[in-house]
Each structure stands twice: as structure tokens, then as C-alpha cells.
Amino acid sequence: MSTNDGEPPYSAMTTTVEDWMPPVAPLVMPRQTLERRAQRLGIAELTRALLLRRKA
Amino acid sequence: MTLQQRQLAADTPTRFARALAVTISLGCAALASMLLAEAAARDGFSGWDGIRAVLVFVTTAWLAWGASLALIGLFGGRTTALRPDLHAPQPRTVIAVPICNEDPLTTFARIAAIDRSVARADVTADFVVLSDTRDDGLAGKEQFAFARLLRETDGAGRIFYRRRRDNSGRKAGNIEEFIRTSGGAYELAVILDADSLMEGDTVRAMIARMQSDPQLGLLQTLPKIIGARSFFGRALQFASWFHGPIFTRGLARMQGPTGPFWGHNAIIRVQAFAESCALPELSGPPPLGGHILSHDYVEAALLARAGWKVEVDETLGGSFEEGPENVLSFARRERRWCQGNLQHSRLIFAPGLAGWSRFVFLQNVTAYVVSLLWAAFLVTSAISTLYAPPPEYFPGPYQLFPVFPDTSTREITLLALGVLGLLVVPKMLILLHAILLDRARDFGRSLRMALSVLTEIILTTLLAPLMLLYHSRAVVQVLSGQDGGWPANQRNEGQLSLCDGWAAGYWIVLVGAAIIAAVQWLAPDLTIWLLPVAVPMLFAPFLIAWTSLPLNRVLFAVPEDAAPLDVVTEYDSICDVWRLTWNDEHLMPKATSPDLTHATA
Structure with missing residues (x-):
């Protein structure tokens, strides 16, 4: 491990932040639906599932 | 129902564990309600008594639910851990560390330690630091520390740093942005927090598990607390090592393939996460609308909705985090979690979720609302005595001797003992289990271990009323529309003075005094x-200050005290060297600087 003895302080270092960026490899992330109209559908779905289970 | 979702159905032991836990909870709740109703009926059953019976039912059911987790963890857990070998070629893996206003030295020293450990485990993985730090000065210090990390690890081209222009979506948005931009480069991502440490062997085991089970979307480890110094911190640390694995095993058994995500110290399948976990903003303003604060549970539910398995494995060691060092720091974190968990009430009926995910959301809401219900029980108990009819000592017209009313002391005592038992018995059973299985060696031998367990029980009992008030206040604040935002925990926080304790806890003293005065006057x-x-x-100010004092290692010994793992020792030594040789002092923030904060998931 470097103990940094005799080295210039890091503030003197020139760094290029762009070189530090992770590789560019885009991935699609579709926004998920969790509420509102979808919520009503969810309640309906849950009710239907419960009723069907009871019948079975 | 899709094929994948059918495959996610709980197996028979999981269904049995769930049924057992529900039966225990409802049974205990019904018993407690009956005892209370019987006691109340002695002087006539009023409407207030009805409310009390309902409140006792719900609160006891919650306590019993926690106890049943421990029982299932003790008697119904897995017997063998899954440990497949890692096969070549290794899946492309990145270890992602989202940070926001952290101490750069310790954050990057941790990454250096994990990097060495990962290399020793013969794992090939990139690292990426995802900075959401808003302060330019602090971001400069991060970049300064990152430059050192790169030099010392020879990490150019495999250790990356990126800082967002804005921090929309907070931590969840930070990870999402990385996946949108760079996710295609990786098959798997280990998500860590700024205070996480993980052994290379653990990372290897996690990658192997993901490799061997293509339907596994997320694997969560049980992070154990390290580095605690105060009485409170060490008690919490002890609980995470001693009780944590048992409770988590119970949880794993009960949750089956729809397990939890705790936001860090976990591995995700990037493609699965990308296709199912882009969180929407909730409609309406905060606190119940806006960004989802407790995003991890929602992401776990969404993965399960898309047919991916989410599992927790408490048997994977080598996974660590830091914990709060005092009551105030703990309460601050609870405030944020409370707001996030109450948001889950809006998601219980979200479409397509697995039934168990809905139940988990309900539990998350209950975890905080239950404090308010306990408080309501105390208040209604006092009120009900006001409406109780006065005792009639001479009901007959020519009665010589008085008829004294039946006392309900027996029922009330049984009820109190039952509630206490639900809190204490699981921990005592875990103690017995540890003695029988010779776990005592890891916790300073039987006597010290037993003493630690008893002290932890006493401490949590003393702090429970304070937590009840902190939780109740948090719930009231959220329900009245007060947004707590994302206040980060102070790192390097620790010892508090009595003045600090008074400033933070005087309102608790006033509430306590008011309760005693009112009850003494009314009933x-x-x-x-x-x-x-x-x-x-x-005694809240005293308890807050006293529990923040440093504690030696006689009590609350954990295995890490006696034999720290390589990654922890390495982190400590890297920190020591970096502190000594950091020759750019003006760039580094002071340890007590208020802008050094830490936000856990």
C-alpha cells in the first residue's frame, strides 16, 4: 500500500472525472404501475381471486 | 396467472409456517381479548371496553406474530444451506455503492478492503460509486478520495465513479439511473450501502447462487452490525448477531420465494430488476405521495410480481453494516422508515402483486401504527374507568353485610404476563437454543451470553415506552402531512450529554408526568x-444520555470481537494508514462536521 510519503498532495493531482464513468450500455426500464386506476383493477382482481378460490 | 408466477407459489413447509404463525397470532390475540373482556365485564361491559378489546386484539396479534417468527426460526428453519460452486465463465458483476454526503475516507477505504477481499476470493467484479452528493465541496473530496482508491487498487477501468446532476428518486433513482445507463454491461449487481462491508467469499457465494438458479431475481444477506461502541450500539449489535439469524430464518421460511429486500448487502439480477423495478412516483404530495421512501420492499414485491424469486439467506456470513449509536440516531432513522412504510398502505391493492407481498405491506404499516394503538389502549383504559358504575356494596334493601365487588386483578395480571411473555419468551428460547447448540463460545461463554441477553431484554423494556412515543409521534406527523424528507443519520455521532438528552426527550418527560398525574387523579x-x-x-433524558456512553466488551460480546473477519481488519488498517498519510487536510471534512451524514436504505 502506498503511504504517500514524499508524494505531492492529492489536491495537486489532475483528474479527469469523465474517465471514471462506468461503461455505457443502456438498458430499458419500463416505469411500473402501482396505483390509481390500476389500484381499482387490483382490488377487483383480488376479489375475483378470493371468490374463485371459495368456489373451488 | 403466468407459468413463472405459478412456479413462485409457496411450497408446503412455507404454507404450513404461514398457517402456524397466523394461528399463533390469532389465538394469542383472542385469548388476550377474552381476558380483557372478562375483566371489564365485572363492572359492566361498556362501549369503551369494546374498543379496548379490539385494540388488545390487534396489538397482541402483532406481538405474537413477532414471537412466531422466532419460534419458526428455531424449530422450522432450513437445515442445509445452498452452496453451489461458481462455474466459469463468471457472470459479469458490478458492486454498486450508492452514496450521498458520506465521509469520503471511510467510504472509499471500505471499497478498497472489499476489492482486496474479492480478489482473494478469485471473483472478477467491477465497482461503481454512485454519488448523489449535492455539495460541490464534499463531492470534490469524494473525487480526491476516489483518485487515491484508483491508485492504490490499480483500479482504472474496473472501478468507476459517477455523480448525478440531480438526485431525483433519491437512492432508488440513483440505482435506476445507473441501470438505465450502464446496466446492459452487467448480468448481476451487488448493492451495498456506504457503510457496508462484505467478504469476497460471500460475494462469490452469492454470484454462484444466482448462477445456479436462473429464476432467482434477488438474494438478500443478513447484514450484521459491526463497529458499535456505545451501550445502545453494542446492544443493537449483539441483537443483530444473536437474535437476528433466528428471526431471519423464521422470516425466510415464512416468506418463501417472495422474500424481502433491505436495500443493501444483496445481489440482484440486473435484467430482472430493469424490467420490473422502475418505481413510479406516488400521486399527491409527500409524506404519503411523491417518491417511495421504503423503496426496497416495493422492489422486492415488483420482482415477485414479474415472476422472479426473491430470497433471503441468513446463513451467508461475511455481510456487515454499521448501526445507530444512540437512541436519537435510531429514532431519526425510524422516522424516515415510518414515512416510507406508511406509504405502503397505498400499495396494498396494487395490481398483480403476490398475496404475500400485499401482506408484507400490511405488516410494514402495522409495525408503526401499532405504537399508536398501544397508546390508544392506555388512554381508553383510563377513560373506561371514568364510565364504570360505582360499586354497590348493599344491593339488597335490608342487607347487613356489604358485598364487595369482584376484582379483576387475576385477569389483568394474566394479560400483562402474557404480553410480557410474548416479548421475553422467544429471546429466552433463543438463549436456550444457543446453549444447547454450543453457540455460547461465540458470545463470550454461557454466563456472559446469558447476562447479555438479560441486559438486552431489560434495556429494550426500558426503552420501549420511549420508542412507543417516538413511533406514535412519527405516525401522527406523517398522517398530518408533515414530510420528514430524507434526513440522514449523523456519522461519528455517539456520546450524548444529559443536556442533549433533555433537549431531545423533555417532551417525553412531560407526557410521562401528565399520564401519571391524570391517571392518579381519574383512576x-x-x-x-x-x-x-x-x-x-x-427518566427519558437520562436513558438517552446513559445508553450513548461507551461500553467495554464485557457485555454484548459478539464473534467479531474475538476473531474479526479479514475484510474488517483490512478496512481498519486501510483507514489507519489513510488517516495518517492524508496530506491534504484542507480538503478533508472534520469528523464532527454536520455535513457528513449517512443515509441507510
């Missing part, structure tokens, strides 16, 4: 029953 018979709750409130 003096009840005062004695309220003392265990009210007295700790009166």
Missing part, C-alpha cells in the same frame, strides 16, 4: 399498572 387504581410505562418516560 388511582390504575396508576400501578401504568408505572412500567410512565417511569421510563420520566
Whole structure:
């Protein structure tokens, strides 16, 4: 491990932040639906599932 | 129902564990309600008594639910851990560390330690630091520390740093942005927090598990707390090592393939996460609308909705985090979690979720609302005595001797003992289990271990009334529309003075004094029953300050004290060297600087 003895302080270092960026490899992330109209559908779905289970 | 979702159905042991836990909870709740109703019926059953019976039912059911987790963890857990080998070629893996206003030195020293450990485990993985730090000065210090990390690890081209222009979506948005931009480069991502440490062997085992089970979307480890110094911190640390694995095993058994995500110290399948976990903003303003704060549970539910398995494995060691060092820091974190968990009430009926995910959301809401219900029980108990009819000593017209009313002491005592038992018995069973299985060696031998367990029980009992008030206040704040935002925990926080304790806890003293005065005035018979709750409130400032004091290692010994793992020792030594040789002092923030904060998931 470097103990940094005799080295210039890091503030003197020139760094290029762009070189530090992770590789560019885009991935699609579709926004998920969790509420509102979808919520009503969810309640309906849950009710239907419960009723069907009871019948079975 | 899709094929994948059918495959996610709980197996028979999981269904049995769930049924057992529900039966235990409802059984205990019904018993407690009946005892209370019987006691209340002695002087006539009023409407207030009905409310009390309902409140006792819900609160006891919650306590019993926690106890049943421990019981299932002790007696119904897995017997063998899954440990497949890692096959070549290794899946492309990145270890992602989202940070926001952290101490750069310790954050990057941790990454250096994990990097070495990962290399020793013969794992090939990139690292990426995802900075959401808003302060330019602090971001400069991060970049300064990153430059050193790169030099010392020879990490150019495999250790990356990126800082977002804005921090929309907070931590969830930070990870999402990385996946949108760079996710295609990786098959798997280990998500860590700024205070996480993980052994290379653990990372290897996690990658192997993901490799061997293509339907596994997320694997969560049980992070154990390290580095605690104060009485409170060490008690919490001890609980995470001693009780944590048992409770988590119970949780794993009960949750089956729809397990939890705790936001860090976990591995995700990037493609699965990308296709199912882009969180929407909730409609309406915060606190119940806006960004989802407790995003991890929602992401776990969404993965399960898309047919991916989410599992927790408490048997994977080598996974660590830091914990709060005092009551105030703990309460601050609880405030944020409370707001996030109450948001889950809006997601219980979200479409397509697995039934268990909905139940988990309900539990998350209950975890905080239950404090308010306990408080409501105390208040209604006092009120119901006001409406109780006065005892009639001479009901007959020519009665010579008085008829004394039946006392309900027996029922109330049984009820109190039952509630106490639900809190204490699981921990005592875990102690017995540890003695029988010779776990005592890891916790300073039987006597010290037993003493630690008893002290932890006493401490949590003393702090329970304070937590009840902190939780109740948090719930009231959220429900009244007060947004707590994302206040980060202070790192390097620790010892608090009595003045600090008074400033933060005087309102608890006032509440405690008001409770005792009101009950003594209205229903003096009840005062004695309220003392265990009210007295700790009166001593809140003292408890807050006292529990923040440093504690030696006699009590609350954990295996890490005696034999720290390589990654922890390495982190400590890297920190020591970096502190000594950091020759750019003006760039580094002071340890007590208020802008150094830490936000856990």
C-alpha cells in the first residue's frame, strides 16, 4: 500500500472525472404501475381471486 | 396467472409456517381479548371496553406474530444451506455503492478492503460509486478520495465513479439511473450501502447462487452490525448477531420465494430488476405521495410480481453494516422508515402483486401504527374507568353485610404476563437454543451470553415506552402531512450529554408526568399498572444520555470481537494508514462536521 510519503498532495493531482464513468450500455426500464386506476383493477382482481378460490 | 408466477407459489413447509404463525397470532390475540373482556365485564361491559378489546386484539396479534417468527426460526428453519460452486465463465458483476454526503475516507477505504477481499476470493467484479452528493465541496473530496482508491487498487477501468446532476428518486433513482445507463454491461449487481462491508467469499457465494438458479431475481444477506461502541450500539449489535439469524430464518421460511429486500448487502439480477423495478412516483404530495421512501420492499414485491424469486439467506456470513449509536440516531432513522412504510398502505391493492407481498405491506404499516394503538389502549383504559358504575356494596334493601365487588386483578395480571411473555419468551428460547447448540463460545461463554441477553431484554423494556412515543409521534406527523424528507443519520455521532438528552426527550418527560398525574387523579387504581410505562418516560433524558456512553466488551460480546473477519481488519488498517498519510487536510471534512451524514436504505 502506498503511504504517500514524499508524494505531492492529492489536491495537486489532475483528474479527469469523465474517465471514471462506468461503461455505457443502456438498458430499458419500463416505469411500473402501482396505483390509481390500476389500484381499482387490483382490488377487483383480488376479489375475483378470493371468490374463485371459495368456489373451488 | 403466468407459468413463472405459478412456479413462485409457496411450497408446503412455507404454507404450513404461514398457517402456524397466523394461528399463533390469532389465538394469542383472542385469548388476550377474552381476558380483557372478562375483566371489564365485572363492572359492566361498556362501549369503551369494546374498543379496548379490539385494540388488545390487534396489538397482541402483532406481538405474537413477532414471537412466531422466532419460534419458526428455531424449530422450522432450513437445515442445509445452498452452496453451489461458481462455474466459469463468471457472470459479469458490478458492486454498486450508492452514496450521498458520506465521509469520503471511510467510504472509499471500505471499497478498497472489499476489492482486496474479492480478489482473494478469485471473483472478477467491477465497482461503481454512485454519488448523489449535492455539495460541490464534499463531492470534490469524494473525487480526491476516489483518485487515491484508483491508485492504490490499480483500479482504472474496473472501478468507476459517477455523480448525478440531480438526485431525483433519491437512492432508488440513483440505482435506476445507473441501470438505465450502464446496466446492459452487467448480468448481476451487488448493492451495498456506504457503510457496508462484505467478504469476497460471500460475494462469490452469492454470484454462484444466482448462477445456479436462473429464476432467482434477488438474494438478500443478513447484514450484521459491526463497529458499535456505545451501550445502545453494542446492544443493537449483539441483537443483530444473536437474535437476528433466528428471526431471519423464521422470516425466510415464512416468506418463501417472495422474500424481502433491505436495500443493501444483496445481489440482484440486473435484467430482472430493469424490467420490473422502475418505481413510479406516488400521486399527491409527500409524506404519503411523491417518491417511495421504503423503496426496497416495493422492489422486492415488483420482482415477485414479474415472476422472479426473491430470497433471503441468513446463513451467508461475511455481510456487515454499521448501526445507530444512540437512541436519537435510531429514532431519526425510524422516522424516515415510518414515512416510507406508511406509504405502503397505498400499495396494498396494487395490481398483480403476490398475496404475500400485499401482506408484507400490511405488516410494514402495522409495525408503526401499532405504537399508536398501544397508546390508544392506555388512554381508553383510563377513560373506561371514568364510565364504570360505582360499586354497590348493599344491593339488597335490608342487607347487613356489604358485598364487595369482584376484582379483576387475576385477569389483568394474566394479560400483562402474557404480553410480557410474548416479548421475553422467544429471546429466552433463543438463549436456550444457543446453549444447547454450543453457540455460547461465540458470545463470550454461557454466563456472559446469558447476562447479555438479560441486559438486552431489560434495556429494550426500558426503552420501549420511549420508542412507543417516538413511533406514535412519527405516525401522527406523517398522517398530518408533515414530510420528514430524507434526513440522514449523523456519522461519528455517539456520546450524548444529559443536556442533549433533555433537549431531545423533555417532551417525553412531560407526557410521562401528565399520564401519571391524570391517571392518579381519574383512576388511582390504575396508576400501578401504568408505572412500567410512565417511569421510563420520566427518566427519558437520562436513558438517552446513559445508553450513548461507551461500553467495554464485557457485555454484548459478539464473534467479531474475538476473531474479526479479514475484510474488517483490512478496512481498519486501510483507514489507519489513510488517516495518517492524508496530506491534504484542507480538503478533508472534520469528523464532527454536520455535513457528513449517512443515509441507510
